[in-house]
Amino acid sequence: MSPVADAKVIKQDKIAPGHFRLYLFAPEIAEAAKPGQFVHVRCGHTSDPLLRRPVSIHAVDREKGKVILFYRVAGKGTSLLSKNNRGDTISLLGPLGHGFSIPSRHARIFVVAGGIGIAPLYFFLQEIADSGTSADVFLGAATEKQLFFMNEIKESGHRVFPSTDDGSTGYHGTVTGLFEEYLRKSDNQSGPIRRGDDAKVYGCGPYGMLKRLTDIITTAGITGEVSLEERMGCGVGACLSCACKTRSGENGVQYRRACVEGPVFPAKEVVWE
Ligand SMILES: Cc1cc2nc3c(=O)[nH]c(=O)nc-3n(C[C@H](O)[C@H](O)[C@H](O)COP(=O)(O)OP(=O)(O)OC[C@H]3O[C@@H](n4cnc5c(N)ncnc54)[C@H](O)[C@@H]3O)c2cc1C
């Protein structure tokens, strides 16, 4: 069973309306966390909401024992979370779940993030940068102001390709449209990827975006991993509320728990409905 920790709030920054970065002192979780894992957060101090809320580990500072979360206020739980200030205590359960695989140093890495989906991928990008690997990062948002952490990601050595739904900056359209166009162009160059190359795509974002991303990479013959945001109850494999339909063997279907076997799954194993 994973540990419960009472984490002290170091600070909470409002990044944009309804979007917060929360810095917590939780050394054991910081030490153990891997990109793609999450913490189950007790958002309030009463029995309402009763259930914890899953939030990805956005970054860690292992030396200083910090765990950083990046979240969007969606409802009651995250709204209560946003009221915490320096010195408050928040109960965390974690790190939980199965995260992203760490690619080989020679692989071509493509990261595709939609909206708040950058939360866990930021941690992944920091970890691979620390081991000397850089990625091409496709970052999508509704509008320019919601393209979070673009400069920080560039500063850690990655290339960033932005897209916005309203065309305020970068590619005008969806992040999957941008990625598809990039792959199409790359067919005509000596460069980016060819079928059979050691290339891998990592995605996180809304369900429809991940479904489309899976179609694109399947057609291009590239493997990928996606992080699914299922509704969760217990977070530790007991209640089955996070069951996802996945492929098993030739034609078989198997339900797997996003909180234990996921939230990251090989894209080709997810049965998109
Ligand atoms: C593994 C995992 C990691 C996550 N990481 C992050 C993160 O890093 N940052 C972040 O902002 N959010 C993240 N989420 C989503 C986050 O858990 C929900 O936004 C949160 O639980 C909403 O709780 P609430 O009480 O504020 O809202 P509720 O009152 O419970 O719900 C408000 C609205 O949000 C929707 N919602 C609730 N839970 C989810 C969910 N799991 N996925 C999608 N929509 C949901 C509801 O359908 C409803 O419309 C993650 C979810 C999972 C499963």
Ligand code: FES
């Ligand atoms: S949330 Fe209970 S089994 Fe996954």
